[in-house]
Amino acid sequence: MAQKILVVDDEAVLVETIAYNLEQSGYQVVTVADGSSALEAAHSETPDLIILDIMLPGIDGLEVCRQLRREQQTATTPIIMLTAKGDEIDKVVGLEVGADDYVTKPFGRRELLARVRALLRRAVLPSAQSVRVEDEEKNGSGKKAQPADTRSQRLLVAGPLSIDLAGRRINCRGQDMELQPKQFELLTYLVRNRGTVLTRDQLLHNVWGYDYAGDTRTVDVHVRWLREKLEEDPANPKLIQTVRGVGYVFRWDKAS
Secondary structure, eight states, rough: OOOOOEOOOOHEEEEEEHHHHHHHOOOEEEEEHHHHHHHHHHHHHHHHHEEEEESSSSSOOHHHHHHHHGGGGTSSSEEEEEOOOOOOHHHHHHHHHHSSSESSEEEEHHHHHHHHHHHHHHHOOOOOOOOOOGGGGGOOOOOOOOOOOOHHHHHHHHTEEEEETTTTTTEEETEEOOOOHHHHHHHHHHHHTOOOEEEEEHIIIIOOOTOOOOTTTTHHHHHHHHHHOOOTTTSSSSSSEETTTTEEEEEEOTOO
């Protein structure tokens, strides 16, 4: 069955062009022209991805995104924001309210399709090469490693954090929670590279993709979101630490 994409924009010609290109690429497309209709369609149509313009009549795109992220049904649906403005603040605010990516108008057909494919791929395909990361305090026990079972192949464990790769869920300090697609990918990448300092450019390249046109503030916004969900004290993070002038590193110290 074709994946369904909801396109929300009040520019009729642009919507027709986007819909045509998506349909030619094999997607099913639903279109609406205002914020209220977008909220209704997001629930009734259950799209696999939403392309959402910021400037909409009635409820604007930012508020639509906020509301979708508050509701369980749409909390993790990938969202690409469209903006006609060159002001970087629009892009940052879009990420702050929960968008996974953004495209600035005018944009090319290939650029939009590449971003759509990348988000859908990350949303529906769990890693087939998942490895279990054991707690540091369990290492060095002298016991011979046993072959990984099905559960261990789909689970990353580091300190108080457990990541279910197949179910795309996490548990931190006994609390189950869901992450937006990009947050999940970023956290998984950080945990897989635990103890290694990763630059913002490395994170952009490996999590958002080599063709991503955003800047490093995208990484900072998503790290802040992760800290708010995972850290006991987000202002003094123990898991995702900043290495000044370089980037970020995931660490787990039992004493912390």
